[in-house]
Amino acid sequence: MDKKLFTRITGLGMCVPPKILTNADLERMVDTSDEWITQRTGIKERHLVEGQTLSDLVTVASREALQGAGLKGEDLDLIIVSTTTPDMQFPSTSCLVQKELAAKKAACFDLAAACTGFIYGLSIANQFITSGTYKNILLIGGEVLSSITDWQDRSTCVLFGDGAGAAILQPTTEERGVISTYLAADGNFADFLKVSAGGSRQPATVETVRQGLHFLKMRGNETFKVAVRAMGEAAKQALASVGLSYKDVDCMIPHQANIRIIKAAAKNLGLDKDKVFVNIEKYGNMSSASSAVALYEAVQQGKIKQGSLVVMTAFGSGFTSGACVIRW
Ligand code: UT7
16 A cells, blocks of 8 residues: 655745835835834835836745755646735736746646635645645745735835745655644635725726725734634644644744734744744735745744744635644
8 A cells, every 4th residue: 555645845945025125214105113113013124026026036936945855847746826916817927937937747826815825825735745646846925015005004004025935845755744734714804904906896997096996905903803813723723633732833933914913823822932933024924925934934044943843824814814734
């Protein structure tokens, strides 16, 4: 009988555009202050595109991940790009990236689960790998949130940044890698965080643009409360389903939306703050890119080592939430 397969992350990559927008820059754009942004969110600066497209960022991150895994584009079986800000409505950004990587035999699709997208993608890739369907999967979380940001709305424009993080997923017969995933959603909260116009329900018109309906709108305070609960709960569920608890966790990679959400979710879970990875100060909230970039940097900084038990947990528009447990 064939041995049971597990999914390992064998390469990671990231890309943020070079342009940095600091809190001091924002003070000159809207009625805000470095003090408010730092205290309420933990963010000091964020990277924004200047001429680059989402597929440019994704391609750079993907090349690094491929190199880390010792693979070429032509080795890929599947490319998944998680994004809410694709280059265009269609074709999918994953197809555009496939061309850049010359990944001729890869199937491609984009995934829409907002900030939880990288975790949703890990879960999907895990199914393809453990079933023996595919051997080499490229998963990317990437966003150009600056393209849907209203730069006159101080309640949202201080929060977001652009970037991409990529991972190569491959099978192993060792009992390690992805050991559990948990996904959830609650469409009752669909109105709390959304871009109203530009889809088929409300196609873009001069009037929708005049009203700013092509920009992201968020009911921040209500979203905050659900985020704390949902991120903690998702992590608990993913751990409990394989008989583990917070006591077994070496490193938590939370979605980087707000330092106060991260701290409260870690407290809910019972985790010490030195086990929680935070890089929000440098990048802000990059939606589905946040988890991927945080994972990349935690590995680079030696916070995740071979054998570490990692729990990733995220929350986003939808509302969606999810978590993933990985034995590194
Ligand atoms: O990525 C996944 C989903 N996203 C999230 O999980 C984000 C969730 N929400 C949050 O992170 C927080 O709710 C925010 C950071 C967006 C806002 O923080 P808050 O503590 O919930 O503030 P608030 O919205 O309750 O606003 C408090 C005050 C208001 O003034 P008044 O009404 O008390 O006079 C706002 O007008 O802060 C004001 N305010 C600002 N002041 C200075 C809002 N934005 C700003 C700003 N600068 N940028």
